[in-house]
Amino acid sequence: MTVWYKLLIRFATPLVFIYLWLRGAKASAYRERWSERLALQKIPPQVRDGIVIHCVSVGETVAARGLIERVLHAYPHLPVTLTSMTPTAAEMALKLFGERVFHSYLPIDTPGAMKRFISKLSPRLLIVLETEVWPCLLEQCHLRNIPVLVVNARMSERSAKSYQKYAWLLGPIWQRVNFIAAQTNASAERFEALKVPNDKLAVRGNLKHDFQVSDEIHQQAKSWRDELNRPVLVAASTHDGEDAQILEAFSSVLGQHPNALLIIVPRHPERFDSVARLIEQQQFSYVRRSTAQTVQPSHQVFLADSMGELLLWYAVADAAFVGGSLIERGGHNPLEPIATHTAVISGPHVFNFDEIYQRLKAVDGVHIVADAKALAAAWNEWLAHPQQATQHANHAFDEFANDQGATEAILQDIERFVPFARNAEKVRTMSMIKTAKPNDKMEIWYDPSILDGCTSDHFDASFWQSQNKVKGSATGRSTAFFVDAGEHGLLLRHYYRGGLVGKVNKDRFKREPIANSRAMAEFSLLLKLRELALPVPRPVAARYVEAPVWGYRADILVEVIPNAQDLFxxxxxxxxxDSEWQQVGRTIRELHSAGVYHSDLNCHNIMLDDNGKCWIVDFDKCGFKAEGEWREANLQRLLRSFNKELTKAKEANRAFHFNETRDWPLLVDAYS
Known part of the structure; x- marks a missing residue:
C-alpha cells in the first residue's frame, strides 16, 4: 500500500457517504448502520478471537453458504463474524445463519477504520471470498500476524490488467495474502502473473459446484409448478437497461404462448419499484411476491421482489435467462440454474465468468443471445420444443458434475492456519464468556463455568477476607491474594504501574478500548493459550474500571495452579x-514454538508443581509474535533474572541455588 492510496481513500470517504445517502433514497437500509462504515460501533467481546469471513455481497454470501456451515461445524467453540458491504448481503446473512454468526459491515478501507475494526475483533483468521481484498485491511492483518486466505478466488483477464495497471497505487497487496484458493487454472496463472508465490497458491475449484439443492426447495418448486400448470420463464439478476428488453422479448413470447408466465428478479432491491412501474407501463398484468397474493391465470408477470428465493424461481422455471449480460455488466454466475437442471440463456457480456461460459459453450450447455429479438426466439423455441431445453440443461449439469470438492479442500486449507481444537468440548473461548456492567464506568468479563455470577466485590480482597476465604498472599511489585472459592482456588491480582511512573501514578493506565485494556487482553490471551494446550493458568474473570478524570484501573482473577511454587x-x-531444568527449557520452547512472547519472563513467573510439570504465569503485556530474534532475547531476560536474584542473595548473605555454568546449559539444551 502506498501513501497515495492512503490519501486517496481518505479523500474518497466523504464521497462514499454521499453515495450511501443518495442510494438510500431508494433503499433506506443504505442510510443505516453508518457507524460500522468507520468501525465506530461497539462490538461484543464474545465475538473476539474468532474467524472473520468477508462476503462483499449476496452472490458471495450464497456461494460461501456451504463453506460457512462447515466452518461453524468444525469450530463450534469459535465465534464466526460475517462481513459484507451491502444491506442485501446483511439481510441474506441473517436469513441463512441467524444468530449463529455475528454480522458487521466491513468498514471503508481507511487506515484508522481498519485499525479499529481489526483491534475490536482481533480475529485469528480472515477469509475473503473471491477477490475482495483491501490494502489497509491487509496491512492491519500483516502487522498483527493475522493470516489472510482468499478462497473461491477468480481473476479475470480484465481484472488482472487493472491490478497491474494500478500496482503503483495499491502496492504489493497480493504478496500480503497468506494463501489463495483459486477457482481455475486460468485464474491461478493470472495470480502468478501478479507475483503470488507458488507455495501460496492452489487450484481448489468453485464453491458453487458443491452447491446442493435441498429437498425443501425441490418440494416447494414442485408445488408451485403443479399449482401454476403453465409454462414458466425466469429472468434472474436483471439490471437497469435489461428489464425493458426482457419485457419486449416476453411480449413476443405471449404471441405464441399466451399462457406463459415470466418471473422477473431484479438484482438490487432498490430497483423493485422501478421495475414494477416499467411492467405497468408495458401494460402487463402482474403480481408482486411481497404482496403474498396468489398468482392467477390472468397474471402474465410475477415480480419476485424478495431476497433469498432465487434458487426456488430457477427450480420452478422451464428456462432461465441470467442477467447482467445484455448490458456490459459482465454477467452473473450460471451455476445455480445448472444445479436445478434449468436450461440457461445469457446475453453476450459474460466476462466476469468467462471460463464457466466457455465450458458451457463447448458442450452446448448455454444459449447466447444478443438482443430482445433473439431472446424471444430462444424462449419460443424451447417452449415449443421442451426437449431442446432439457438437452441444454443436461449438457450443462454433466459438464460440472465432477467439479465438486472445493469446500472440503478449502476447509483443509483453513485448518492449516487454525487447527481444529483437541477436546473442543473442554475448550473455553471468548464466545463462551459472559459480560457484566455494574455501572457505566465498569465492565466485567467472567467464565460462567467457574463463577455463577461476578460482581465488583469479587475483585475486592476485603470481600473475600470478610468470608475468611483469603488463604495467603504473594508479594512482588504488589500483593496478590490467594482465595478459596470452593473447588477452585483463585489468585486475585490488581494491576500496578512499575518503574519511575509507578512512584507518582500507582495504578492508572491510559484509557483505551476495553477489549485492549490490560486485564481483558491478558484474560483473552490466556483463553487462547489454554486452547493451544499450553501450561498457563485458567482465566476466571477480569475487570475494567474507568477512573475519575483520567485513565482506568484493572484487576484479574485466575485459577491457582495446585501444589506449585515459582522457581525463585x-x-x-x-x-x-537436571530433569527439572530440562522440563523448564522444553516448556519455554513449547511456548515460543506457538509464537507466544512473554514480556517479563523471569524466575518468578515460571512454576513447577509436585508432579514436575512446568507452568508459565503472568501474561500482562504479552502476545503472539512472528518469527524473530525476540526468542533469544526472552531467554536472555530469564538468565538475567536468575543472576539478579543470585546477586541479591549474596548481598543478603542467604542461599540461592543457581549456578549458571552448571544449570543454564541444561535449560538451553532442552530448549534447543
Missing part, C-alpha cells in the same frame, strides 16, 4: 534437578 522460591530452598 524453589531456588531459595534447593537446587533444581
Amino acid at each position: 522460591k524453589l531456588l531459595l530452598q534447593r537446587s533444581l534437578t
Whole structure:
C-alpha cells in the first residue's frame, strides 16, 4: 500500500457517504448502520478471537453458504463474524445463519477504520471470498500476524490488467495474502502473473459446484409448478437497461404462448419499484411476491421482489435467462440454474465468468443471445420444443458434475492456519464468556463455568477476607491474594504501574478500548493459550474500571495452579534437578514454538508443581509474535533474572541455588 492510496481513500470517504445517502433514497437500509462504515460501533467481546469471513455481497454470501456451515461445524467453540458491504448481503446473512454468526459491515478501507475494526475483533483468521481484498485491511492483518486466505478466488483477464495497471497505487497487496484458493487454472496463472508465490497458491475449484439443492426447495418448486400448470420463464439478476428488453422479448413470447408466465428478479432491491412501474407501463398484468397474493391465470408477470428465493424461481422455471449480460455488466454466475437442471440463456457480456461460459459453450450447455429479438426466439423455441431445453440443461449439469470438492479442500486449507481444537468440548473461548456492567464506568468479563455470577466485590480482597476465604498472599511489585472459592482456588491480582511512573501514578493506565485494556487482553490471551494446550493458568474473570478524570484501573482473577511454587522460591530452598531444568527449557520452547512472547519472563513467573510439570504465569503485556530474534532475547531476560536474584542473595548473605555454568546449559539444551 502506498501513501497515495492512503490519501486517496481518505479523500474518497466523504464521497462514499454521499453515495450511501443518495442510494438510500431508494433503499433506506443504505442510510443505516453508518457507524460500522468507520468501525465506530461497539462490538461484543464474545465475538473476539474468532474467524472473520468477508462476503462483499449476496452472490458471495450464497456461494460461501456451504463453506460457512462447515466452518461453524468444525469450530463450534469459535465465534464466526460475517462481513459484507451491502444491506442485501446483511439481510441474506441473517436469513441463512441467524444468530449463529455475528454480522458487521466491513468498514471503508481507511487506515484508522481498519485499525479499529481489526483491534475490536482481533480475529485469528480472515477469509475473503473471491477477490475482495483491501490494502489497509491487509496491512492491519500483516502487522498483527493475522493470516489472510482468499478462497473461491477468480481473476479475470480484465481484472488482472487493472491490478497491474494500478500496482503503483495499491502496492504489493497480493504478496500480503497468506494463501489463495483459486477457482481455475486460468485464474491461478493470472495470480502468478501478479507475483503470488507458488507455495501460496492452489487450484481448489468453485464453491458453487458443491452447491446442493435441498429437498425443501425441490418440494416447494414442485408445488408451485403443479399449482401454476403453465409454462414458466425466469429472468434472474436483471439490471437497469435489461428489464425493458426482457419485457419486449416476453411480449413476443405471449404471441405464441399466451399462457406463459415470466418471473422477473431484479438484482438490487432498490430497483423493485422501478421495475414494477416499467411492467405497468408495458401494460402487463402482474403480481408482486411481497404482496403474498396468489398468482392467477390472468397474471402474465410475477415480480419476485424478495431476497433469498432465487434458487426456488430457477427450480420452478422451464428456462432461465441470467442477467447482467445484455448490458456490459459482465454477467452473473450460471451455476445455480445448472444445479436445478434449468436450461440457461445469457446475453453476450459474460466476462466476469468467462471460463464457466466457455465450458458451457463447448458442450452446448448455454444459449447466447444478443438482443430482445433473439431472446424471444430462444424462449419460443424451447417452449415449443421442451426437449431442446432439457438437452441444454443436461449438457450443462454433466459438464460440472465432477467439479465438486472445493469446500472440503478449502476447509483443509483453513485448518492449516487454525487447527481444529483437541477436546473442543473442554475448550473455553471468548464466545463462551459472559459480560457484566455494574455501572457505566465498569465492565466485567467472567467464565460462567467457574463463577455463577461476578460482581465488583469479587475483585475486592476485603470481600473475600470478610468470608475468611483469603488463604495467603504473594508479594512482588504488589500483593496478590490467594482465595478459596470452593473447588477452585483463585489468585486475585490488581494491576500496578512499575518503574519511575509507578512512584507518582500507582495504578492508572491510559484509557483505551476495553477489549485492549490490560486485564481483558491478558484474560483473552490466556483463553487462547489454554486452547493451544499450553501450561498457563485458567482465566476466571477480569475487570475494567474507568477512573475519575483520567485513565482506568484493572484487576484479574485466575485459577491457582495446585501444589506449585515459582522457581525463585524453589531456588531459595534447593537446587533444581537436571530433569527439572530440562522440563523448564522444553516448556519455554513449547511456548515460543506457538509464537507466544512473554514480556517479563523471569524466575518468578515460571512454576513447577509436585508432579514436575512446568507452568508459565503472568501474561500482562504479552502476545503472539512472528518469527524473530525476540526468542533469544526472552531467554536472555530469564538468565538475567536468575543472576539478579543470585546477586541479591549474596548481598543478603542467604542461599540461592543457581549456578549458571552448571544449570543454564541444561535449560538451553532442552530448549534447543
